[in-house]
Amino acid sequence: MSHRTRIAQCALISACLNVWALAMPGGAAETSDSEGQAVTIDEIADGIRKHIAEQSKVRGGYFKVPFRGKELSLELVRVHLEYLSDLGGGVHFACVDLVGTDGAVYDLDFFMEGPPGRMTVTETSVHKINGQPFYAWEQKKGGISVLLSWDPNLIKFAKKVKESLTQ
Numbered sequence: 001m002s003h004r005t006r007i008a009q010c011a012l013i014s015a016c017l018n019v020w021a022l023a024m025p026g027g028a029a030e031t032s033d034s035e036g037q038a039v040t041i042d043e044i045a046d047g048i049r050k051h052i053a054e055q056s057k058v059r060g061g062y063f064k065v066p067f068r069g070k071e072l073s074l075e076l077v078r079v080h081l082e083y084l085s086d087l088g089g090g091v092h093f094a095c096v097d098l099v100g101t102d103g104a105v106y107d108l109d110f111f112m113e114g115p116p117g118r119m120t121v122t123e124t125s126v127h128k129i130n131g132q133p134f135y136a137w138e139q140k141k142g143g144i145s146v147l148l149s150w151d152p153n154l155i156k157f158a159k160k161v162k163e164s165l166t167q
Helices: 003-023 041-058 152-166
Strands: 030-032 039-040 063-067 070-079 084-088 090-099 103-115 120-129 133-142 143-148
Touching: 039 041, 041 063, 041 070, 041 090, 041 103, 041 120, 063 120, 070 103
Parallel strands: none
Antiparallel strands: 030 039, 063 070, 070 090, 084 090, 090 103, 103 120, 133 143
């Protein structure tokens, strides 16, 4: 399957899932940032889309991510609206699917800080490749905790996540 065909398939699936997510209760939910201002799911989505677009523009049209000694060249397929979240204290979480020039689909997790329109990415992690996870998220009362599986390189990332959720 060609790279362009893979992108087209991912885009079609993405469009269907985005419509479904918006139709679900809470699809356009509002949360609040550290200053008590309303932060919508759409604003978090705009923040991550803006980051990926800006980075792609300055890096030859691809969003570049270091992973296991290589640099991945990725294109945005979709933002998982159903997983976007304001974690409080001006910290936001985003999950996106990107397709690589190698044909694989990469699910990346991002943590961002700042108010709408000025969000900056503070952490990026490859969560899955072609649906195979390197770690899992478990929703717990009062926050999200991360469960590590077989990738020891994510221990630092997981500790930072846990610290941000317990503050």
